[in-house]
Amino acid sequence: MISLSKPAKYVFIGKITLRSQLAYVADFIIRSLFLILILYIFMQLWQTTYSGVGSSSINGFTFKQMMWYLVFTESMVLATPSLCTRIEEEVKSGDVAFKLIRPVNFITFHYVEYMSEVAIRFIINLLLGSAIGLLLVGPPPVGNGLVWLPLLTLGGFTVNFMLGMLVALSSFWVEETRGLEFVYNKILFTVGGMLMPLELFPDTLQKAGHWMPFQTIVYFPARTAVSMHHGEIASMLALQGLWAALVGSVIWLVYRKGVRKLNVNGG
Amino acid sequence: MLTADKKKSIKTISEQAEAGKLRRLLRFTTACWKLNLAGAMEFRFSFLLTVGTMIANNIVWIIFWGMYFERFPVLNGWTMQDVMMMWAAAAGGFGIMSIFFGNATRLANLIVTGQLDVFLSQPKPVLLNVLISRMSVSAIGDLVFAIFIFVGFGDVSLFGTLKFALALLLSTMIFIFFCVLAGCLSFWLGNTEGLSFQLFNALLTFATYPTGIFKGFGRIVLFTVIPAGFISSMPVSLIREVDLPFLYGASATAAVLCLAGILLFYRGLSRYTSGNMMGLRR
Numbered sequence: 001m002i003s004l005s006k007p008a009k010y011v012f013i014g015k016i017t018l019r020s021q022l023a024y025v026a027d028f029i030i031r032s033l034f035l036i037l038i039l040y041i042f043m044q045l046w047q048t049t050y051s052g053v054g055s056s057s058i059n060g061f062t063f064k065q066m067m068w069y070l071v072f073t074e075s076m077v078l079a080t081p082s083l084c085t086r087i088e089e090e091v092k093s094g095d096v097a098f099k100l101i102r103p104v105n106f107i108t109f110h111y112v113e114y115m116s117e118v119a120i121r122f123i124i125n126l127l128l129g130s131a132i133g134l135l136l137v138g139p140p141p142v143g144n145g146l147v148w149l150p151l152l153t154l155g156g157f158t159v160n161f162m163l164g165m166l167v168a169l170s171s172f173w174v175e176e177t178r179g180l181e182f183v184y185n186k187i188l189f190t191v192g193g194m195l196m197p198l199e200l201f202p203d204t205l206q207k208a209g210h211w212m213p214f215q216t217i218v219y220f221p222a223r224t225a226v227s228m229h230h231g232e233i234a235s236m237l238a239l240q241g242l243w244a245a246l247v248g249s250v251i252w253l254v255y256r257k258g259v260r261k262l263n264v265n266g267g
Numbered sequence: 268m269l270t271a272d273k274k275k276s277i278k279t280i281s282e283q284a285e286a287g288k289l290r291r292l293l294r295f296t297t298a299c300w301k302l303n304l305a306g307a308m309e310f311r312f313s314f315l316l317t318v319g320t321m322i323a324n325n326i327v328w329i330i331f332w333g334m335y336f337e338r339f340p341v342l343n344g345w346t347m348q349d350v351m352m353m354w355a356a357a358a359g360g361f362g363i364m365s366i367f368f369g370n371a372t373r374l375a376n377l378i379v380t381g382q383l384d385v386f387l388s389q390p391k392p393v394l395l396n397v398l399i400s401r402m403s404v405s406a407i408g409d410l411v412f413a414i415f416i417f418v419g420f421g422d423v424s425l426f427g428t429l430k431f432a433l434a435l436l437l438s439t440m441i442f443i444f445f446c447v448l449a450g451c452l453s454f455w456l457g458n459t460e461g462l463s464f465q466l467f468n469a470l471l472t473f474a475t476y477p478t479g480i481f482k483g484f485g486r487i488v489l490f491t492v493i494p495a496g497f498i499s500s501m502p503v504s505l506i507r508e509v510d511l512p513f514l515y516g517a518s519a520t521a522a523v524l525c526l527a528g529i530l531l532f533y534r535g536l537s538r539y540t541s542g543n544m545m546g547l548r549r
Contacts, residue, residue: 030461037469040485041476048343048480176313179320179405186327195331202337 009104010112017116028121032128035078039132042070059199065226066197068140071129072222073194076153077185079121080160081114084181087168091262092175100259107165107255114161122153145228152221152233155240160188160217162247169251172258193219213243295391296399300367303402314404321408322415325358328475329416343479345503350477351420352502355431357474359413360438360498364446365406368398371443374450375463384541394532398443421506430509434501438474440521441494444528445470451528454535466493474498494520 021028050056050063061069087110090096099106133140140146167184171177189195191205192214198206209215220236307314329351336347364371377383377397386396417423417431449466452459473495481489481496489496497517504513 030465033465034468034472037472041472041480044480044482044485045342045476049339052339052341052343174312174316175310176317179317179324182324183320183327186324190327190331190334196335200338201334205334 010108013104013109014112014116017113018120021117021120025120025124028124029128032078032125035074035125035128036132038074039067039070039129039136042074043067043136046070059197060227061197061199062141064137065141067137068133069197069222069226071126071133071140072149072225073218075122075125075129076156076218076221077188077194079118079125080157080164081117081121082178082181083110083114083161083164083168084171084177086110087165088171088175088177091171096262106259107251110165111158111161114164115157118157122157141226143228145224145226148228148233149221149225152224152236152240155237155244156217156221158244159213159240159247162244162251163213163217165251166247166254169254169258172262188214188217191215192217193222197223213247216240216243292392292395296395299399300402303369303400307402307404307407317404318408318411321405322412325354325409325412328354342477345477345479348420349502349507351416352431352506353477353499354475355413355416355421356434356438356501356506357471357498358409358416359435360442360474361471362406362408362410362413363435363439364442365403366410367402368443369401369403369406370398371446371450372464372467373401374447375453375458375460378450378453378535378539379458379460381541383536383539387536387541393536394447394529398447427506430506434505437517437521438498438501440525441498441517442470444521444524445494447528448524448531451531451535454531454538469493470495479503490516494524497521 046063046066050058050066056062058066087096090099099109102109130140163184164181167180168177170180191209191212193209198209198215198219201209216236216239220240224233224236332347332350332354336342336350340346342350370377374397383393383397386393386400389396413435421427421431446463446467449459449463452463456462470493473489473493476499478486478489478496478500486496489499497520500513501517504510505517
């Protein structure tokens with residue numbers, strides 16, 4: 001707790017991460033070309049689907065809304081760094097020993113680093129994705145939802161960090177964790193609503209999805225941005241806060257247990 | 268003085284030597300694969316976890332397409348079964364490449380970091396030696412997944428199995444030699460690791476979406492620059508029913524990629540400059 005009493009140091013950690021990320025913007029833009037590719041594929045897929053259905057709206061989503069929904073979800077998911085790679089490497093190389101003896105909280109340190117990295121990457125992805133969206137389907141549906149996007153995105157990335165960290169902490173017990181992260185990411189793609197909005201799911205899965213934390217990550221911000229339902233913002237933010245607190249508590253317990261068990265070689 | 272008989276016997280010895288060379292090469296290749304597998308199996312739990320998670324990873328795509336086809340039963344003539352067979356052909360081809368020729372996707376990195384030195388010093392065909400010297404454990408999950416999908420959704424009769432085996436062969440050839448071509452760019456353009464990866468990623472991504480959704484320029488690209496169309500079209504043009512023009516086109520593309528890949532690699536090798544990295548292979 002002593003380490004949390006000085007938030008200024010975390011601000012500096014965030015600033016340093018931002019600076020180092022800004023040094024690699026060009027590299028990240030090249031890697032973001034995948035975003036263009038995937039948006040093009042989804043445009044083709046949904047264009048064919050809408051023309052096959054013969055309707056301008058599917059479950060309340062027009063083609064334009066669907067495309068902008070995908071711009072937001074893909075921009076968020078592709079901005080997320082791999083926590084498993086990071087923690088796993090720290091454990092394998094022994095660097096984790098240095099992290100643990102520093103006067104900073106291990107989890108908070110990674111959270112600040114993660115959020116700073118995500119901020120730069122998300123802005124770049126959003127700019128690139130918006131350019132593609134504008135070019136392919138025209139401007140996004142303008143509404144109050146866009147105003148709430150930054151706050152819901154912050155909440156979404158926080159829950160994503162919590163769940164990602166929970167998976168990454170398993171590297172204190174097992175050697176390879178990236179496979180588990182693969183599976184987590186794919187759950188986010190489907191049940192989390194990255195590939196299509198929850199409204200298009202079969203009823204049972206849709207109901208199940210509403211009881212899981214995955215919907216709070218990309219579905220909440222993207223759905224709100226393209227089709228805001230009045231009166232839902234407060235419950236969405238509350239749910240994000242609830243899941244962040246709940247998963248955060250589990251992380252704290254797992255971390256305390258894992259750090260006692262950890263054997264570090266090298267460093 | 269050599270008699271005709273003696274000449275004949277010399278020729279025979281030479282032929283036997285060639286046959287022996289091929290046999291030795293085959294023995295070397297299988298020994299390399301066995302060692303790669305033994306290395307991967309060293310950490311049994313990690314091995315099973317990696318393979319299992321890759322299968323689970325692919326199953327998620329079945330869930331996505333399952334949800335899609337429950338809502339929209341047909342996609343421009345493509346059914347759920349076609350999409351599953353497309354996944355079987357793509358995951359199977361990718362799996363075989365990554366298991367048996369695992370360095371195909373890492374060629375650009377090996378070239379720019381000077382890691383070809385160790386292969387050049389060995390009396391084996393360089394490209395083959397490079398390609399087979401690595402095995403991706405997670406790709407075993409992809410191949411197992413492809414086989415499960417074929418058994419679950421495909422035609423498991425003798426003819427159906429032969430068609431699927433042909434689809435896997437063509438898909439593997441396209442994957443390997445497209446990656447070799449993309450990796451070889453490093454011989455001329457310097458560090459093209461990012462570009463090579465993007466090209467491979469484009470091939471893999473396009474190969475896992477039905478060709479039927481692409482129109483116009485996008486469709487042309489899929490059958491030329493990024494030949495993913497030949498992989499993703501397998502379910503409707505080879506596995507469901509044999510479309511001969513498609514089969515000829517896919518075979519010719521695989522053959523051209525194979526020849527171009529080998530030619531470009533050995534041309535590029537003459538431009539290769541060694542690094543100062545010390546490497547050792549047993």
